[in-house]
Amino acid sequence: MAEFPAPRRDQLYEEAVAAFGAALTRLARAYEADADRRRDLLQEIHIALWRSLASFTGQCSLRTWVYRVAHNRAISLSVRTRDRRARLLAIDDIEPPAAAIDLDRAIDEERTLERVHAAIRSFNPIDREVILLYLEELDAATIAEITGLSAANVATKVHRIKRSLIERGNP
Amino acid sequence: MTIDTIREKAEAFDRRTRRQDVWSIAVFTLIIMANAVTAAFHGSMTDKIGDLLTVAAALYVLTFYLRVREPSPAALGETPSLDFYRDQILRRQAMAGRFWKVVLLFVPGMFLSAFGDAFVLPRPMRVYVIIGVGFAGLVVLVEWLNRREARRLSAELGFLDREQVRAKTGQNR
Numbered sequence: 158m159a160e161f162p163a164p165r166r167d168q169l170y171e172e173a174v175a176a177f178g179a180a181l182t183r184l185a186r187a188y189e190a191d192a193d194r195r196r197d198l199l200q201e202i203h204i205a206l207w208r209s210l211a212s213f214t215g216q217c218s219l220r221t222w223v224y225r226v227a228h229n230r231a232i233s234l235s236v237r238t239r240d241r242r243a244r245l246l247a248i249d250d251i252e253p254p255a256a257a258i259d260l261d262r263a264i265d266e267e268r269t270l271e272r273v274h275a276a277i278r279s280f281n282p283i284d285r286e287v288i289l290l291y292l293e294e295l296d297a298a299t300i301a302e303i304t305g306l307s308a309a310n311v312a313t314k315v316h317r318i319k320r321s322l323i324e325r326g327n328p
Numbered sequence: 329m330t331i332d333t334i335r336e337k338a339e340a341f342d343r344r345t346r347r348q349d350v351w352s353i354a355v356f357t358l359i360i361m362a363n364a365v366t367a368a369f370h371g372s373m374t375d376k377i378g379d380l381l382t383v384a385a386a387l388y389v390l391t392f393y394l395r396v397r398e399p400s401p402a403a404l405g406e407t408p409s410l411d412f413y414r415d416q417i418l419r420r421q422a423m424a425g426r427f428w429k430v431v432l433l434f435v436p437g438m439f440l441s442a443f444g445d446a447f448v449l450p451r452p453m454r455v456y457v458i459i460g461v462g463f464a465g466l467v468v469l470v471e472w473l474n475r476r477e478a479r480r481l482s483a484e485l486g487f488l489d490r491e492q493v494r495a496k497t498g499q500n501r
Binding site: 167170171200203204205207208209210211212213216217222223225226228229230232233236281282283286302303304305306310 | 329331334335337338341342398399400401402403404405406407408409410411412413416417420484487488491
């Protein structure tokens with residue numbers, strides 16, 4: 158496949174980082190609880206993005222490309238490195254806790270966010286990706302394009318994941 | 329991180345990958361050539377068979393290594409996540425227990441090359457029994473490890489297959 162010359166690739170990369178850099182940082186935080194591993198993941202994503210942009214020919218939007226690269230890189234790392242004993246959960250498998258956490262007491266926004274991320278990390282990679290893209294305010298059609306799911310399936314998943322998060326005591 | 333840092337790290341990564349490829353291919357080529365030369369010009373018939381079995385094992389491992397390499401940078405952006413995740417699981421499944429299978433592949437050839445001549449001499453029956461039982465035990469252990477890993481990966485693949493059916497049909501749960 159023909160590759161872009163380096164200056165064009167640099168320009169695309171800068172465009173992508175300007176538009177989606179903050180989203181990539183949020184994505185890394187949602188995938189990795191540990192600060193060092195999160196920093197490594199973010200770096201891996203940026204490197205993968207820069208390398209991939211040599212082949213970007215506008216076959217999809219830059220946004221779709223960036224999110225695919227980021228999630229696919231995170232997925233490949235998690236498949237390779239995750240603890241084999243850890244079982245990733247499908248939404249149907251998740252039981253609500255016996256006593257839901259009192260939301261009134263969850264006044265610390267940072268802690269609440271971390272709790273949401275911890276819950277999201279326990280999902281299987283596809284459910285995790287769907288809810289993270291939803292939280293980035295992408296519509297169902299775009300999420301479908303990035304993930305390969307149907308838009309209807311995305312909508313159903315978002316609904317179920319939101320309900321699961323609420324049942325587990327996350328707003 | 330600046331773009332210069334990213335570019336530098338990406339180029340270093342590409343150099344490292346290329347170097348690993350060159351080294352791996354060189355090592356296997358050396359194994360193949362050394363055994364092929366030995367099989368052609370030296371040793372008894374048992375030695376030759378052992379060397380040729382080692383050549384076959386090395387060829388298989390080399391082609392397998394080339395087949396299951398990491399996805400290209402372009403694939404990360406071109407492939408929808410559901411397909412990409414499935415490919416990763418399939419790749420993992422192909423790799424599962426592969427180390428032990430590779431070890432097993434080399435055992436007969438190396439065994440024949442090293443002990444072939446001694447082995448064909450008449451020996452007490454219990455020597456043959458011990459060797460046979462040892463090899464069978466190794467095979468059973470490897471198979472058990474492989475099946476355990478395969479079960480775990482199959483569960484994940486089953487989940488992804490159901491997701492793909494839903495994606496194609498637009499069917500919801």
